[in-house]
Amino acid sequence: MQHDEVIWQVIRRNHCSYMAKIETGIFCRNQYNVTGICNESSCPLANSRYATIRDHDGVFYLYMKTIERAHMPKNLWERVKLPVNYEMALEMIDKHLLYWPKLLQHSLKHRLTKMTHMRIRMRKLALKTREAVIPMPRRQIKREARREIKALNAAVLDKAIENELLERLKTGIYPTDIYNFSQRAFDKLLNKEIVLNQEVEEEEEEEGVVEYVEGDDELEAEEEEDMEDFSGLPSKESYLEGDDHDSDDEDDDNAEEQVVIHKRRALKKSDDNGKAKKKSRVVVEVEQDGDTRRSLKSLKL
């Protein structure tokens, strides 16, 4: 025999495992609950005639239970597939729940509306690429950090690098002498060049296009000699490029300096310029960031 009132009193007074009490209210965790609130009228256990809508993979089903089947828990819930169209689904609910209590009909339609909204939203979100939230167990993080420190210690990088490079120097792999980068000398040069700048026509260069020609035996020797005498060139450019690497304007300035130096030092400038001009120019879209270089620490990142 099915006594709803008794069931309700027993459940509510003593213990219901589906009940969840939060500061905002009392909720029901039962999956068949229409509203989600722990109420006598919304409790699926305490109502022998009840209906819900549940969602399986984006398809909505209308579940109904009647008192005639109360003794058969296996066949208790009758399932009807609802059409995707919202209006047709509403009609279907009306059809199946004719002569049912108004409150239940109303809350069911309310639930259908909410679920339809959710379905639309989930579909829209699925189209966007969003960042996946990756959980990472703490143990793994600690382990990796430990391993990295061990590896760093084992590598002994600084010494290895110094030894290797100084050995290379000794064995004489580097055919020419290293050139010096003294800042003051280049500042002087820089000041002188800027004056001459305006008179010299500039050569437009894109980033990374003008390069020393590698692997070409005839030109190698020339180039190395040039590099030797070009002690001013690289550091000065670096001085200019100190802040913003991504500026095309700066490259133009550098080009000017370069051309000027060529002429001043009276070296094999023509060859270099010729080479440079022959290079194909690829236009690169580079968006300028207004950021100057700054340490990550200062940004507290």
Added chain:
Amino acid sequence: MDLMITSSAEMKKITSLDDDKLWAGFDWEETDKILSGEIKPRTLITSYPFPAIRYPQRGPLIAQELVSVFPNSCYMRRGIRSKLHEVIAKAKKKHFTSLILTHTNSRGHDELIIISLLNGASAVFSVIDFIPRADIPNCANPLSRRIYPELHMKSFDSQASVGTARMIQALFPKVTSSGGRPVAWFQKQNNHIFFRSHRFCYEEALSGESSSVRRQVQECGPRFALKLKAVERVSFETGKFKLLCVVNHCKTDFV
């Protein structure tokens, strides 16, 4: 990033040092051309389109530092709606040979993906301990980007690591060794690849001393450590990644 789900048969888990398994299935002809000097590599560095949850500025900052690490590279800011395959199409049109993506994931760790636009191989690294140039004490001035660094790969002994070394080498143009170039140093140690960049400089001694000039090695360039996490294949049309290998973090040394 879109990840296609691969069947377990295709997905290989690295548990042993097996070179063929890690880098098989990719066409290495083009990369060899870069290594031999025929093709000049060009790298496009960019970050993920959507801002990261925790540290949104970090990804682009790392990308900008990397521009100074890899020669012949440029940084491109990415719009929110741009898709990967569009970026790849643009890059291919302008003859870029590699694409690097930087990102800081929701955990706060940095990731780096190197995609070779020649054969679609992509290596996913996690970047540990990224120290930008500004934070390094006594840092040397960065040289002009037209002076290409010399590449030095150390301790890449195992077969699998040779493939990884190739991916990194494909980003640097081949240069003749001559003094004064900065040296880009990649050292492999226990599954980690450490990067340092140094160059020679003169130290002007004080006037009292006899030897006027001393050669010193000075650090320039950022520092970071890489750890290979996965090998994927990128399809150029759809821009989706297909996970080929996941590198299990076991004690044995594979990469």
